[in-house]
């Protein structure tokens with residue numbers, strides 16, 4: 001591919017370069033994938049109001065997320081197995097985010113460990129927590145995130161149990177891939193990926209190997225998750241986690257106004273309207289359509305962000321106009337990483353930034369704090 005101009009170009013390139021098992025892991029949703037698709041298509045339904053003959057010089061997309069300066073209201077979402085999209089993927093993505101001036105979030109289920117990422121970056125990053133039954137392990141994980149100077153904890157609230165993703169089950173998803181005939185044939189067509197993996201020792205779940213039993217011989221990711229993750233997690237545990245952590249806390253995976261109120265009551269600093277990129281409850285509404293009532297209910301008490309379906313800077317601007325004071329991207333940065341490594345993640349951020357900046361200007365504004373719901377055509381908004 002000669003010139004990369006939008007996120008879709010990177011998706012196509014990633015599909016060519018990343019082994020099928022890991023590409024499918026990124027580019028899939030649960031069951032019918034209806035919610036996954038709605039996350040993207042509902043953004044398309046919202047139309048922008050074009051304004052003309054407004055001074056558009058001297059523009060800025062800078063803002064803050066939980067008090068942290070950001071070049072634009074976009075953070076890299078926590079994604080498991082990122083180091084399987086590209087060797088050392090979490091380190092590369094964290095470095096690209098740091099250089100661009102946006103936050104990077106490391107997943108509990110990452111390949112590179114908290115310590116790996118900390119030793120290859122100079123700015124604090126965020127750590128995402130999945131709560132497992134072994135609470136001693138969770139306490140130690142939080143201590144490790146503190147020792148690595150992580151500046152926020154993102155508690156994922158929507159994955160106590162795992163939504164079924166057909167492709168992962170059919171592909172026998174595991175890290176590293178098992179040496180089956182199908183995998184070996186597929187790997188033979190992905191020389192860049194194989195060379196990268198030969199050059200790194202980071203091929204298993206870095207935060208977990210050596211700390212939780214059974215991870216070395218994991219049958220499939222879904223079976224292992226079902227055994228380890230705590231289905232009993234509740235709002236009481238949020239207070240326990242808050243007291244262990246003692247820093248900025250973000251609750252991710254809120255789709256309902258009642259849950260948003262509980263998140264605000266919990267004293268968290270931000271909540272993320274998210275359906276996990278359509279990977280958990282298939283049949284849930286798109287994140288962008290769930291956002292407005294949540295902003296109306298709690299937007300004055302807690303920072304409300306959203307993720308799911310953002311594929312352009314236009315989408316970021318629409319989310320902002322509907323009240324999201326931050327967004328996260330998952331698949332877009334994974335496509336960039338799988339396609340071109342660190343340069344690919346940088347490319348994704350550049351594309352989103354340029355699209356956000358130009359779209360804001362076409363709507364007649366030069367700064368995000370001027371942008372409100374009035375840039376959207378009323379009849380096209382989520383009900």
Ligand code: FNR
Nearest residue numbers: 026077078079080107156276277308309329330331
């Ligand atoms: C995720 N997501 C996720 N969320 C989380 O809290 N912890 C995790 O480990 C993961 N892992 C993960 C892996 C992959 C491959 C994907 C695509 C997603 C969900 C993620 O943080 C985010 O909510 C969605 O990716 C947002 O939707 P988009 O941007 O991918 O459409």
